[in-house]
Every structure is written in structure tokens, then in C-alpha cells.
Amino acid sequence: MRDTHTVDVGLTAVIMAVSGGVAKVLAVREGAGEHALPSGLFDPAQDRTLNLSLRRWIMELTALEVGYVEQLYTFGNQYRDARELDVGARFLSIGYLGLAREQRIGTGVPAEWHDIYDYLPWEDWRGGRPAVLDAHIMPALAAWAEDALDGAGRALRRGRIAMTFGTADAIDHEKALQRFELMYEAGLLPEAHRDYALVREKSSSVFSFNKNKIEDIYKVSLEVGGLPMKMDHRRILASALERVRGKIKYRPLVFELLPAAFTLLQLQKVVEALSGVALHKQNFRRLIQAERLVEETGEMETTARGRPAALFRFRPQVLSERPAPGVGVPKISTI
Amino acid sequence: MRDTHTVDVGLTAVIMAVSGGVAKVLAVREGAGEHALPSGLFDPAQDRTLNLSLRRWIMELTALEVGYVEQLYTFGNQYRDARELDVGARFLSIGYLGLAREQRIGTGVPAEWHDIYDYLPWEDWRGGRPAVLDAHIMPALAAWAEDALDGAGRALRRGRIAMTFGTADAIDHEKALQRFELMYEAGLLPEAHRDYALVREKSSSVFSFNKNKIEDIYKVSLEVGGLPMKMDHRRILASALERVRGKIKYRPLVFELLPAAFTLLQLQKVVEALSGVALHKQNFRRLIQAERLVEETGEMETTARGRPAALFRFRPQVLSERPAPGVGVPKISTI
DNA sequence: TAATATATGCTCATATAGAGCATAAATAGC
DNA sequence: GCTATTTATGCTCTATATGAGCATATATTA
Numbered sequence: 001m002r003d004t005h006t007v008d009v010g011l012t013a014v015i016m017a018v019s020g021g022v023a024k025v026l027a028v029r030e031g032a033g034e035h036a037l038p039s040g041l042f043d044p045a046q047d048r049t050l051n052l053s054l055r056r057w058i059m060e061l062t063a064l065e066v067g068y069v070e071q072l073y074t075f076g077n078q079y080r081d082a083r084e085l086d087v088g089a090r091f092l093s094i095g096y097l098g099l100a101r102e103q104r105i106g107t108g109v110p111a112e113w114h115d116i117y118d119y120l121p122w123e124d125w126r127g128g129r130p131a132v133l134d135a136h137i138m139p140a141l142a143a144w145a146e147d148a149l150d151g152a153g154r155a156l157r158r159g160r161i162a163m164t165f166g167t168a169d170a171i172d173h174e175k176a177l178q179r180f181e182l183m184y185e186a187g188l189l190p191e192a193h194r195d196y197a198l199v200r201e202k203s204s205s206v207f208s209f210n211k212n213k214i215e216d217i218y219k220v221s222l223e224v225g226g227l228p229m230k231m232d233h234r235r236i237l238a239s240a241l242e243r244v245r246g247k248i249k250y251r252p253l254v255f256e257l258l259p260a261a262f263t264l265l266q267l268q269k270v271v272e273a274l275s276g277v278a279l280h281k282q283n284f285r286r287l288i289q290a291e292r293l294v295e296e297t298g299e300m301e302t303t304a305r306g307r308p309a310a311l312f313r314f315r316p317q318v319l320s321e322r323p324a325p326g327v328g329v330p331k332i333s334t335i
Numbered sequence: 336m337r338d339t340h341t342v343d344v345g346l347t348a349v350i351m352a353v354s355g356g357v358a359k360v361l362a363v364r365e366g367a368g369e370h371a372l373p374s375g376l377f378d379p380a381q382d383r384t385l386n387l388s389l390r391r392w393i394m395e396l397t398a399l400e401v402g403y404v405e406q407l408y409t410f411g412n413q414y415r416d417a418r419e420l421d422v423g424a425r426f427l428s429i430g431y432l433g434l435a436r437e438q439r440i441g442t443g444v445p446a447e448w449h450d451i452y453d454y455l456p457w458e459d460w461r462g463g464r465p466a467v468l469d470a471h472i473m474p475a476l477a478a479w480a481e482d483a484l485d486g487a488g489r490a491l492r493r494g495r496i497a498m499t500f501g502t503a504d505a506i507d508h509e510k511a512l513q514r515f516e517l518m519y520e521a522g523l524l525p526e527a528h529r530d531y532a533l534v535r536e537k538s539s540s541v542f543s544f545n546k547n548k549i550e551d552i553y554k555v556s557l558e559v560g561g562l563p564m565k566m567d568h569r570r571i572l573a574s575a576l577e578r579v580r581g582k583i584k585y586r587p588l589v590f591e592l593l594p595a596a597f598t599l600l601q602l603q604k605v606v607e608a609l610s611g612v613a614l615h616k617q618n619f620r621r622l623i624q625a626e627r628l629v630e631e632t633g634e635m636e637t638t639a640r641g642r643p644a645a646l647f648r649f650r651p652q653v654l655s656e657r658p659a660p661g662v663g664v665p666k667i668s669t670i
Numbered sequence: 671t672a673a674t675a676t677a678t679g680c681t682c683a684t685a686t687a688g689a690g691c692a693t694a695a696a697t698a699g700c
Numbered sequence: 701g702c703t704a705t706t707t708a709t710g711c712t713c714t715a716t717a718t719g720a721g722c723a724t725a726t727a728t729t730a
Contacts, residue, residue: 263677282677304676306675307678309677
């Protein structure tokens with residue numbers, strides 16, 4: 001009936017926009033109350049490239065114009081979907097990141113913008129260290145580390161926790177995917193329990209939490225508070241966030257999310273929303289202007305409170321002047 | 336006979352090693368004198384994950400032990416292979432990077448280590464600016480830019496050249512994939528002409544070189560001097576080089592390529608071989624030691640000339656101490 | 671008119687990166 | 701044994717980048 005080697009390929013898109021200082025992702029609601037990323041099958045007969053395929057069905061599904069598109073990662077986990085356990089079929093999913101300017105979604109389109117941090121609450125440090133970390137995540141991870149088989153295993157797990165969730169004085173905000181993967185493995189996300197239920201009998205090395213404490217761990221996964229997501233969509237979202245956080249430092253991605261003219265504070269708010277950290281305003285201005293990323297339009301903003309701000313536009317010449325123009329998020333921020 | 340959506344998935348591996356200050360890649364010789372990267376089909380029935388599939392057939396093919404493995408990118412170009420133009424079949428190829436310590440290859444194994452820069456001669460700046468750049472590449476790119484349709488197109492092309500191949504005083508050595516793609520598009524690589532010959536009639540927007548000058552451009556592609564490679568393997572190699580150059584800055588990848596004990600000069604030579612730039616010895620030592628990436632073993636090197644060097648080992652604790660431990664290649668080096 | 675909010679200019683301390691000088695400890699050639 | 705050569709290693713000096721905060725300007729709101 002089908003070749004043993006062939007697989008179906010789905011494209012799953014993380015379409016991001018920022019409006020009013022809130023980083024948003026396009027999500028569709030499906031059954032079971034789970035939020036899903038928009039996704040579609042890659043049809044080799046119809047589309048010349050993966051990129052074109054993605055743009056085609058995004059347009060068909062949402063009528064949204066997406067500017068920047070970038071491939072993230074190809075996921076091929078066996079336990080990705082329950083159906084795969086029964087049939088011999090196989091499904092690969094290629095994650096994509098897309099950046100769009102804020103656009104109203106047409107009526108009748110089954111998609112909505114959602115705050116990214118409703119899915120990844122522990123990733124938003126703009127208001128200081130997220131409370132859920134100390135209230136639920138770190139204690140559960142510490143317990144997970146202690147549950148390792150032997151001393152070496154405990155040291156290894158403690159090391160992984162320190163590397164992804166930070167040490168006493170520093171954290172790497174970029175490592176969103178590694179934090180997701182650690183939490184999934186430790187059972188701190190609802191989908192870990194959903195997936196584990198499917199493979200309970202089959203030995204799965206993916207889940208390393210203590211099976212005797214599974215009820216307690218499941219309760220923690222609910223306290224952590226991320227909205228429920230379909231299949232591995234939270235993983236794909238985390239990898240998109242990691243990519244965008246890394247890339248804004250050396251490519252001028254943020255301007256894909258801003259109108260043609262903007263104030264420096266608007267620019268800063270977009271960077272903060274994506275990177276999840278609050279920035280020092282004066283230093284941010286100094287950096288942006290030193291890098292010559294923007295130029296004044298000559299106009300001033302009129303609608304806001306306080307002293308009116310000068311409007312700027314992106315200076316595309318910077319692309320050919322300097323090898324790695326980005327917005328300079330501090331690599332390592334204090335806890 | 337087959338579902339319209341299904342595709343075959345191949346895994347293509349860039350296995351790197353460094354020996355004697357030379358960065359090498361595992362290559363197999365196939366017909367037509369073209370060098371090929373080792374590759375195999377992904378068999379969903381046999382392998383639980385993409386990663387395991389890759390490790391399985393690498394081991395079967397070469398009996399090599401590969402330590403670090405990382406997915407690069409999934410390529411789905413229509414013109415990847417001549418056969419795809421005739422049949423409706425479709426082939427996706429997922430590129431992987433693997434790092435191995437230098438190992439002798441078993442007799443009878445149809446694979447050899449080759450200097451990476453034999454395939455990408457313009458990427459090695461250790462001995463100063465590569466001669467082929469000014470002799471062949473930059474003049475041909477300049478001509479390509481002038482051949483654009485209008486002034487805006489010329490400005491755009493000049494901008495792309497500056498961004499990828501650098502400006503008067505700086506170049507980003509990391510952008511190996513973008514340099515490949517620009518050269519491919521401009522017809523400066525032999526495979527561009529091989530692929531273009533297949534799609535001549537079908538309008539292809541991938542090749543933007545002046546078709547009236549195709550013979551001259553083809554000659555340049557031979558002067559550029561990269562060894563011929565199968566299909567899109569040079570693209571995958573370029574993306575592996577880009578990944579490794581980027582990642583050594585913030586992850587301790589290099590130690591995957593070194594023996595357990597090494598001198599600081601050996602470490603430096605590995606970084607230089609991968610990044611393609613020469614480094615200031617004293618500053619490199621200062622950086623490595625300040626980052627506490629290594630610790631002395633207490634032993635000294637005995638075999639070399641000159642004053643004996645202290646032997647060091649990787650200090651894995653650094654992974655849990657600091658969020659982004661890497662070897663600090665200068666981001667931007669002067670031309 | 672005072673309080674508040676935002677914009678913008680400037681300084682200062684510290685950390686980091688780039689370049690080079692100086693010295694140490696081995697081998698190679700004679 | 702003496703000298704040249706080679707590599708290792710310690711140290712300094714300077715320029716630049718980063719992090720933090722002070723001070724002032726110009727608007728709106730109460």
C-alpha cells in the first residue's frame with residue numbers, strides 16, 4: 001500500500017506579532033480544549049519548495065501577510081501523536097518561524113492572537129523573576145534531580161538544571177527550548193503526562209521522572225500554568241522563541257514587527273517582549289543609535305503622554321555596512 | 336501507487352574531525368568524480384527517531400564513533416536532483432552535523448577524511464585573505480551586481496555582497512551558508528551550472544546570473560576551485576560550517592574534537608581550523624583560562640619542540656556554572 | 671499650577687578585547 | 701657547551717563596550 005520509507009511531512013508555523021508590548025502567536029482552537037499552531041501538509045505535487053508551501057496555506061488559512069519566514073527544526077519523535085503507535089505510518093513535522101506586523105484577523109478565520117507567555121509563563125522576566133519558578137518549577141526540578149539513580153546521575157541533573165534555568169547570578173534567557181525539554185522530561189508539562197500515558201508499557205527513555213510520584217508531578221504540571229497545547233506544539237513554540245531571542249542580537253528582525261515609523265520606546269518594547277527581559281532605556285537608545293540601525297524621519301509622535309518622541313525608521317543600508325547588525329540584548333541578565 | 340503527500344526522507348551527515356590543525360569532513364567517492372557526504376534513507380519502520388537513524392547507518396557505513404550530533408536544516412529544493420523532474424516523487428534531505436575525534440577509517444570502508452577547505456576554499460582566512468576572493472570571486476560578484484535589471488536591483492545585490500563577503504574593514508566569518516547561496520545564485524559554483532542545465536527551459540528564479548555570459552561565468556566557477564560535490568552537499572557542508580562557527584562561541588563543542596588531555600595550542604588550532612581565522616595566542620589563553628573552561632592535568636607535553644606545554648582537560652562543571660561557555664572567537668575580524 | 675509621564679543628554683565605573691613586550695624552558699645545530 | 705630557534709607563559713597598555721544612574725526637557729493630566 002505504501003513504501004516503507006515514505007513519510008508524511010507537516011509544516012507547523014509559529015507566526016509571531018507584537019502589539020502594545022505583548023508578544024503574540026497565532027493559535028487555532030481545536031477539540032479537547034487544546035490550543036494548536038496553524039499547520040498543514042506539505043504537498044510535493046503542488047509546491048516547489050517548503051517555504052512556498054508554508055506561505056501558500058498560511059495565506060489560505062488566515063489571509064495574513066507574513067513577511068519574514070525561517071525554518072526552525074524538523075521533529076520526528078515517535079510519540080508525537082497517538083495514532084502513530086498503531087499504524088506503521090510516520091509523520092515528520094517541520095517547524096517554521098514567521099514574523100508579521102499586527103493585523104486584524106478576518107471574521108470566520110479560526111485563528112486568534114495569543115500572548116506567547118500564556119503558553120510559556122516561566123519565560124517572561126520583564127517584571128522580575130517569574131513567581132512560578134520558585135513556587136513550583138525549581139522545587140520540582142530539585143526533587144527530580146534527587147530522584148536520579150546514583151550520585152553521578154544527580155550531579156548530571158543538577159548541572160542540566162543550572163545550565164538551562166540559570167545559576168545563582170545568571171541565566172541565559174535564550175535557552176527556551178532547553179528549558180522546555182527539561183520540563184517535559186521531568187514531567188512538569190501537561191503534555192508529558194498525556195504522551196506518557198500512551199507509551200506507559202513501552203519503555204520510553206524520554207520521561208525520566210519518578211513514576212511512583214506521578215500524581216504529585218502531574219499536579220505540579222497543572223500549577224505551572226501554561227495553556228494546554230496540541231501534540232508537540234509547545235516544543236515548536238519554545239524553539240521559535242529561542243530562535244528569535246538569539247537572532248535579534250545579530251539580525252535586524254525586529255523591524256519586521258514594527259510599522260515603518262516608530263519611536264525608540266516602541267522598538268525597545270518589541271525587543272523586551274521577545275527577549276522577555278526589561279532593558280535600561282538610556283543604554284538601549286545609545287546602543288541602537290551607535291549601531292546606526294535607525295534614522296530619524298523628522299516627524300514626532302503626537303498621540304502619547306509625556307514629552308513627544310521622535311519617530312525613526314529602519315536604515316536598511318546598515319545591512320551592507322556591518323556584518324551583524326542586531327539590537328543588542330544583554331546576553332546574560334541577573335536574576 | 337503512492338500517496339500524493341508522502342515523501343522520501345534522506346539524512347545527510349557532515350561528520351567533522353580536526354587533526355594536525357586541519358579541519359576534515361568525511362566524504363565518500365561516488366560516480367562522476369563527485370565527492371559526496373555520507374547519507375542514508377530514514378526508515379520509519381526501523382528507527383524511533385531521526386537522530387537514532389543517523390547514528391545507526393553512520394555506524395553501519397563507517398564503524399566510526401560520532402560523539403556530538405546536531406540537526407542542521409531540512410532541504411526541499413525541487414531542483415535538488417535530476418530524477419525529481421521526471422517523476423512526481425519528492426525527496427527531502429535533512430542535514431546533520433556530527434563531531435568525531437580523529438579516527439583511522441577501516442579498510443574497505445568507502446569513505447575518507449578530506450580538508451573542509453578543499454570544498455570551500457574561500458572560507459579559510461588563517462593565512463590572510465584567501466587569494467581566490469580577489470582573483471575570481473569578488474570581480475565575478477561585482478559583474479553579477481552590475482547585471483541586475485535596474486538601479487534598485489544593483490543596490491540590492493551590492494548590499495547582499497557586502498553583507499555576506501564583508502565590507503572594507505570587516506567580514507562575518509560565520510556566514511558560510513549565505514556566501515554559498517550567493518555564489519550558487521550567481522553561478523560561481525560548478526553545481527549551479529549542473530543544476531541550471533536541468534531546468535533551463537523551466538523558468539527558475541534560483542539562478543540570477545546573466546545567461547548571455549554563461550560560458551564566462553562557468554569558467555569562473557572552475558577557477559574558484561572547490562572540489563566537485565554531489566547534489567546539494569556543498570550547501571549542507573556550508574551550513575554545517577556556519578553552525579559550528581557560530582556555536583563554538585557559546586557552547587564547548589571543540590572538546591568533542593580533542594583528546595581528553597591537550598595543550599592550549601592544540602585547542603587554539605582546533606578553534607582556528609573551524610573558524611577559519613588566526614587568533615592571538617596570548618589573548619586566546621587569557622580568554623580560555625578566564626572562562627575556566629579547562630583545568631591543568633598536572634602533566635606536561637613531552638613530544639614537541641620548544642618549551643613543553645602544560646596539558647589541560649575540559650572542566651565539565653563549567654556547564655553548570657555559566658550559561659554560555661564557549662571559546663570566544665572574535666565576532667568580527669579585520670580583512 | 672503642580673504632579674506625572676516620557677524623552678533625551680551626559681557621566682562614571684567597570685569589564686572586555688586587541689595588540690604587543692618580556693621572559694622562560696625546551697630542542698637543534700654546531 | 702654555546703647559540704639559534706621554537707614554543708610557552710606572564711604581564712601591561714589602550715580602546716571600546718557595558719551597566720547604572722543623574723539631570724534636564726517637554727508634553728499631558730489633575
